[in-house]
Amino acid sequence: MVFPEKALTRLLAAAAAVLAAAAITSTAVAAPPSTPVYDSKGRIIQTPFAPAQVAARLTEQRAIRLFLADDKVADWLSRYPRKNRRVSATYESNPQRCTAGTAGGCWNLRVDWDPAGEIASGRVDDRAARITEAWTGAQVAWKMARGGKGAFGGAKINSTSVWLGFCIVFLLGLAEYRRPLSWRNLDLLMLLSFSVSLWFFNHGNVFASVPLAYPPLAYLAARCLWIGCTGRAVRGRVVWPYWVLLAAAVFLAGFRIGLNIEDSNVIDVGYAGVIGAQRIAAGQSPYGHFPVEKSLKACGAADAEGEIRDRIQTNGRCESANPQGDTYGPVAYESYLPGYWIRGWSGKWDDLPAVHFTSIAFDLACLLGLALVGLRFGGPLLAGALPFAWAAYPFTQYVSSSNTNDALPAAFLIWGFWLVTSAWARGIFVALSSWTKFATLVVAPMWLTYPELKWRPRRLLAYAGGFALATVAAFSILLLEPSPLHAAHVFYDRTIKNQIDRESPFSLWDWRQYHARGIPNLHVVQYVLEGLLVLGAIAFAFVPRRKSPLQLAALTAALLIGFELVLTHWFYLYIPWFFPFVAFAFLAPSGRADPQPEPAG
Template identity: 35%
Template sequence: MRALPIAIACALLLLLAAPAAAAERPPHFWHTAAQAVAIADKQPMVRRLAARDPSLRGRAHVADLGLWLVVYRDARGVKARVQVEDRTGDVLEQSPYAYPRTGGRLGSARVNAELIALALTIVLLGFFFDFRRPLRWRNVDLVALLSLGAAVALFDRGHPLVAVPLVYPPLVYLGARLAWLGFRRADRSGSPLGTWAGNRVLVVGLAALVLGRIAANLLIGGVGDVGYASVFGAASIHEGWPLYVADHAHLDTYGPITYLAYLPFELIWPLKNLVHGYLPAAHAAAITFDVLTMLGLLILGSRLRDRRLGLMLAFAWAACPFTFLTLIANTNDGLVPLFVVAALVAFSSPVRRGILIGLGA
């Protein structure tokens, strides 16, 4: 059954990709079609097929994201397909997707990730739900936030028609709640965020959550196209490649700020080719963005009121199942809350606030 989506994806790719002239390099490519075929010809699988059938011939097509797709046919049809990365000449593993997948284990560890997210949901409720006054608005806010988990779980199990409508009730509630808070008369009595836990419990719990999040990222986290494209852009800056070109087969997906944010991590763990079994630069970037956001929340809470509020804000972030799922996906989504929190920390300075908001946008 796994071969069926691969065959369908390759067939669609062939419809979209035009056969390239053998001796000419397509725009922004390093290799010609003839060179791509020569690389694919050296693969053991192709050699075995050619030994059995001398009439087997390969033809290179320009695929997406700087890839060559070499298709081998005989009189009876397609016998093999080989993906060749253009810049390095590496042969890629077969994938049913249009982009090269990394070797992250998020797919195989999906159940574990969901169980961890469920455990974090219980922790968040246990620390911040006021069981003595269950009808408080703070409790309703918390339940509305966590109700998004139902949509995430259903979508992950292939029920988008049910999952997508479930996103709207908490969003409508959020809009109405913010409007009510914004237009009502200011009430500064007390704090809207509270917990039964003392500061020592919050510190120990926060440390445990942070270490657990980092371990989960390293052990079960995967890297998809978003994390890969971010590292690829940083590698383009590092290697002096053009960031934005007219060719659709180029990873010019995000703005330069994203690529610059990933550059320090790519310098430490350089991108060598399109296939990485781990892609440590993406893992390191996601973990760093997450930890810096929590540090920012600690500072923000201390400036708004006291250190306890900062601890509660950071703890709530660490215990939130959605920030956890974002972290182990190793996307660049962590940059947005990082800049938002930094802008709030720098709110008293119009210049710094404006710069950080601009960077986040």
């Protein structure tokens, strides 16, 4: 059957009209936006629907009484005198700016007391007359102190089944079955005992989680000091053959990759890596050029708190803000360049495939490096045990699932340890690790004098030359700026000075900021421990005069743990900095202590 041309034209026109009408209708019934909608250039393309103002049912005084009567709030406020305490409440009629699930408006509460400042905050549901949020102490300023599974690493790694699964596999693979009450088993349990502290952190109890992190840190430091000073390996032997451990490590590596891809998140640390890589690729130093909010033109929607992160930056791009991301060493950004070149970056804090790529790559680099270290210094059994330990240890997966840069310094040191008999390699890899996160600088003097304290100018110059070469290469990005001297000053302000001046509730040393009764001021203790750490870093360059690989690994772990013990801001993501060397110290067999000799010089 053949349609006349005019009839066919009319039929198509009618169909187009029907489709257009359907599109208009669907647009008309679609839910209006609650915040402005912007295009990629920051232009408003749709204005928000302004909901009708809902009058408050509670009075300000009633909302305040409800908030102050909360057990958690009352307990914290009991640490402060009533004199000079100020309580305020403001009504918010838009439920989208209240706690999720709020039907009507809400009251925003805050309590201030000088000199501590804001000491409590929260929200009260106006219709239900109940508290929906109550934050005290560290939770007021630090959202990460409020708890909640999945904020770091996603839901899976923080689930009880997955976390305990890693712990059980770790113990089953490395435990000493013939001697249950052995040092080996206690060492393994202490490595896993950080999980108790993490549990309290996930439940928002910082004042319990922080103190619980110090006993395992102190124990591991003491054990590594003992092994490093005596040179005695831990008694015991892994019961499984090396091929079983290697097969398990390969299986776990695949599981870890899947966990990273399917159920992980990227926190600000990992996001900073790809921002820095983009800046370098664009011919700019990262320092002082990270995306900020300030008063820049918005190009995205507001979050639940009313904050708009997406802003048009000075480079003309719409980017999600990360103003404090340029606080790491240059290698922390240069390491993300391959991932950026391969996977790119949209400018937004989205899935960030380049960050996932880098996290997985360095996780695998640690696994491979540990296998080579084990093969060189302990034979096939240690070559299976070390990568298995990394793959099964839950805190290394915690880093991978959080997609941070904390596997980078460990990876560089692992590969430097594999090539430890080369002074050039030691210098290069210590520098790369140090200019990622500055903690590794604490082991630089000891790695300089390895394996023995003798005047060998060629060896010392080779180490210094390797360190200098890697340093120049790392800091060459400052030459991208018009004034390298100014760029160096900005680097210092954004990194070293920023870290020195940093305040944090995630250590025992900075709790004085709360001025609360019963919360100790331990700054003097921190200063003493910092002095001891510096003395230790210098002393271990000279004693023991001759060090085996076992002693070097143990003392490296001890110094890195010591560095973490005195940090003002400590977190579980830092555990993998020292874990490879603790694992070597605890698992290395005796009888393979001496390194291959270096050329005389």
